[in-house]
Amino acid sequence: MQLPERWIAHLDMDAFYASVELLRYPQLKGQAVVIGGRRADAPQQLEDGSWRYAKLRDYTGRGVVTTSTYAARDLGVFSAMGLMKAALRAPDAILLPADFDSYRTYSRRFKAAVAEVAPVIEDRGIDEIYIDLTDVPGVRDAVGHDPLGGVKAVAREIKNSVSRATGLTCSIGITPNKLLSKIASELDKPDGISVLTMDDIPTRIWPLAVRKINGIGPKAGDKLVQLGLHTVGDIAAAPPAWLIEQFGDSYGAWLHNAAHGRDNRPVVTYSEPVSISRETTFERDLSARHDKALLGQIMDELCARLADDLARKRYAGKTVGIKLRFEGFVTVTRDQTLKIPVTSAADIRHAVGLCLKRVTFDKRLRLMGVRVGNLVHASEVLDAAPAAPRADPRRAPDNLSLF
Template sequence: MDAFFASVELLRFPQLADAPVIIGGGRLNVADWMARLNTRLPLHLGRPWGDDGEGGQADLARIPLDQFPRLSDYKGRGVITTATYPARAFGVGSAMGMMKAAKLCPQAIWLPADFDRYRDYSRRFKAEILRLAPVMENRGVDEVFIDFTDVPGGQDDAGAALAQRLQAAIRQATGLTCSIGVAPNKLLAKMASEFNKPNGIAIVQAGDLQTRIWPLPCRKINGIGPKSDAALASHGIGTIGELAAADPAWLCERFGERHGSWLHRAAWGRDDRPVETSSEPVSMSRETTFSRDLHAVNDKAELGAIFTRLCEQVAGDLARKGFVGRTVGIKLRYDDFRIVTRDQSLPQPVQDAAAIRRVAGQCLKRVDLSRRLRLLGVRVSALRRADEAQDEAVGRGESLPLF
């Protein structure tokens, strides 16, 4: 999907279509943000959030641009969730600190993230895809892989015909645009999906590797991060073509047998991963960045409340999705941005918030708590389906207390 969160917001606020818009900023929820906006609006505009006083929703498109809060007014330590294309032109993007972005684009309009709304639109666009092409792999809220192979008409015009039908169906159902990459495998399709954004279709055939893929920077390969990219650059490898020309044995020697072999295959566009129509999560976690640095002693009560809430949220996620986990862990980011993690594996899986908090608390005893903290997170991994774990325990003549 094209700038998914931002595009969903532009459906609600179409007057922002050509403006630089930043979405994100931490813990302020949408209702609170709109309540603040209400207090700034002239009385004749009514109440844009909620109803219009007559039982219907007010017209949010009537809110004047000059009434929206600007990024220059933002104070806090949140990060950008996403940005519209006009905002990206100023060099801002996802995961950038809001305060840093404010220096690059102070005039940008700031909106809070409305994840309930985004999840609703995610379900809607995926339903349209499944109606036309049922072999679909979920890749998060705004991205999927689709196997066209056996879809009627899926091979027409090298896949472009079905891609166009998908775009039209999604646009009709949601008002949103998407960009589609069509290729022989997932690796190349992912890269192709970025070629013609927004609202584009790009088709990459096996014979296009040298002309369309090899000139690209290595970072365009999904899976090559900043560290690997810097390591490759230190050896004079900056493009995918240069990576493809590297000796496979040399890559394995420098980057390890597994990663080096993968780098060579990826540079040659080789990827045999199937489209997985179902997958199980390997972990569930919750974390929060504090509005100010907290200390384990001086801010004990506040930290304790946050810690408990995170454990309860993870437990709720596990219960709602029907999983238990045998490994509980914590994540801390100190005031110098250093990150530490600790975890502990258990003889029996857990799902209950109290049990998760108890084990996570034991993990906390194994880290330095004399430093001030910016972030705290709780994770449960080594997941199993709760019903399967229960059946196995019963088969052994045991009980499985989800304590």
């Protein structure tokens, strides 16, 4: 066996949000639990010490599943599924509200634990990271007759560190590159370790469905199936020129290389965010005329939470944008570019008001969001000129009093 020049790991926390909730409610371990309810769905402890839980069957609204335990997934309930649809599949599943502050805390803990073992980390979100293990001591050591013993030992050390820091489990895929490692981390979930070399591609990767490759979305996946390519191996066996003819030069060539497990992307240890945003989907469609007080309150809260995000991440932004989704899934966006980067909820709120003046509210709203882009580090704002006086952010534009 020829060992690769690089060892890249993809670490994925197991049912992360749900697992954090099970730390809080260990009595629910092994049960079908769905995360995505409202605060009113929080468990209540009764006088006799027992707990009362909301059931999925009793939910009404337009909320979606944030995540679910593996027991709920066995019943067909998955992330991004509407809660009403999920209730048809698992009516007796327990419904819990999401607690993103807690999830962010555990995210920081598991990443810090990994960094103590392998510091070259690419952050890919709240519950997953890539890790370059190439230069980690011991990773190339054989253990007995197993040439992969060293890399497996490092993986176990990482998993143990994560468990000690958080009480949670994770799954790790380790291969020569990021593309294969992303696939490998799903092969032995939950709480698994999968180590693959290029020699394993025909037996472990090619039998998989085409959508298992990160980068093949629903449309491309459907087209591949329509063309008779159902597995990764089918793509690998297809002539490259034919793939290019069907999918274009860039994507066709990428499909050929991906099916053969080729990927030279490095682990990127740091990247600047393009923008920071907050949004919420309403339980029912809201009217700009009849629900103006509620909409104003929701927008105030979004701006406040976005300002907190900017402060925590030490950013300011020169562009403030809004996102509005009306009934019929019609989405409208508006942006306002400012002379001075903003950080405060009041300044964001004022810019939002300017954006809202350019929208016609002739339909009911189902989603509202606010975004700050064109980011700079907060330290740069200290050197900026004082901002011009602004109107009271609590006063709305004349044509839309709810905001």
